[in-house]
Amino acid sequence: MRDPLNKTITTIQPSGIRKFFDVVHEMKDAISLGVGEPDFDTPWHIRDEGIYSLEKGKTHYTSNAGLKELKTEIDRYLNRHYGISYDVDHEIMVTIGGSEAIDAAMRAMLDPGDEVLIPQPSYVSYVPCAVLAGGVPVVIELKAENEFRLTAEELEAAITPKTKLLVLPFPNNPTGAIMEKSDLEKIAEVIKKHDIFVLSDEIYSELTYLEKHVTIASLPGMWERTIVINGFSKSHAMTGWRLGYACGPRVIIEQMLKIHQFAIMCAPSTSQYAGVEALKNGDEDVAQMREEYNGRRRYLLHRFKEMGLSCFEPFGAFYVFPCISEFGMTSEQFATELLNTEKLAVVPGTAFGDCGEGFIRISYAYSLENLKEAMNRMEAFITGLRKQGEKQA
Structure with a gap:
């Protein structure tokens, strides 16, 4: 019998984030x-707006690119918060979460062999999406001493004649790192140069948590060469609604829309109506959750400092990325023993790229209790490791 599988997909590993959580549930x-x-x-x-849309029978397909009302609110929201604006008819596309937007952007922009620069540690889907689009991922290893920010020097060193696209994953998952305006201005000059x-x-x-987010698309000469990916999952606690969007130049969005048309059709209408309400009247909700x-x-x-556990101060997202290299264990070993010993699950830093070795990701999207x-439990675990190390010494 012939091999039924695509050779490219078989080379891609499953997400390293989920590995521990099948165990946790049991x-x-x-x-x-x-x-x-x-x-x-x-x-x-x-939620009420989503329910209302169902009660009113608003359960039909929307246009492929999304409700015009929602796209209008997206444009107003981005203008109000970040100083960028788009043509709602041709430069905004509503997607199934930000993840679909990332995939569609890469498939629309990359030819086979085009290089994609991906700073790591970073979200797990960038490399697979680049590979599935025929691109060649080129990893830029971010450094703890730079607070895991991308520097202009690191970017310049990674660019080759085959480079077409830079993924800019900030605020960052898993590190919590941010890029301030001054950082982005230096990056923008390199991007325009090449x-x-x-x-x-x-x-x-x-x-x-340090300063208001700045989008690179707002800098001179960058709007026309940037696809902005965003959504509702993290900001408005709408993960299960699966609602995101992509904004950018018409020439790119129109090609992304083709992929979306044939693969998806449109985002769920219920989610889109809820999204309109989120953008119109949800700023206070966002502010309360951020606080x-x-x-x-x-x-x-504060607890890490008390434990003597090294961790740079992250100013974005809802993750911390403490260093566990002092214990002489790989990140996966540390996470496995922590789970088995103290019943506490964290994610090994290597789930987000090889340069995440020596770190673990902890999410604080959980109650203070x-x-x-x-x-x-963490303190008990590392105290035990240190005592064990003293005995062996």
């Missing part, structure tokens, strides 16, 4: 700090 009294999903319910007024494009994944743009996340972030950093118990 483990009594286990705590998971691994999944990047808000613990908040979608705000009631947003005439490459940017896929800017800004799904965590509302979750910053709560910030309190949790500061709590974790859970985080306090989790940190007690």
Whole structure:
């Protein structure tokens, strides 16, 4: 019998994020700090709008690119918050979460052999999406001493004549790193110099704690070479609604829309009506959740300091990325023993690229009560490791 499988897909490994959580679900009294999903319910007024749309029978296909009302609110939202604007008829496309937008952008932009620069540690889907689109992923290893920011020097060193696209994943999953305006200005000069494009994944743009997020698309000469990816999952606690969007030059969005038409048709109408309400009246919800996340972030950093566990201060998303290299274990070994010993699940840093070795990702999209118990377990675990190390010494 012939091999029924595509050779490219068989080379791609499953996501490293989920590995531990099948075990967690079967483990009594286990705590998971691994999944990047808000613990908040979608705000009631947003849910209510989705329910209302069902009651009114608004259950039909929308246009492929999405409800015009939603695209109009997306444009207003981006203009209000980040100072960028788009033609709602030709430059905005509503997707099934940000993940579909990433996939469609790469498939629309890449020819076989085009190189895609991917800073790591970063979200797990960039490399597979580049490969599936026929591109060649080129990893740029971000450094803890630079607070995991991408520098202009690192970018310049990675560019070749085959480079076409830079993925800009900030605020960053898993590190929580951000790029400030001054950082982006230096990056933008390199991008324009080499005439490459940017896929800017800004799904965590509302979750910053140092300064307001700046999109690279707002800088001079960058709008026309940037696809902005965003959505509702993290900012408005709408993960299960599967609603995202892509914005950019018409010449790119129109080709992305072809892929979306044939693969998806349109995003769920119920989710789109809820999204309109989220953008119109959800700013206060976002602010309240951001304040709560910030309190949790500061709590974790305080506990790490008490434990003597090294961790740079992240100013975005809802993750911390502490260093565990002092224990002489790989990230996967550390996470496995922590789960088996203390029933606490975290994600090995290597799930987000090889340069994540020596780190673990902890999500603080969990209640403060859970985080306090989790940190007690973490402290007990690393105290035991240190005592064991002293005996062996």
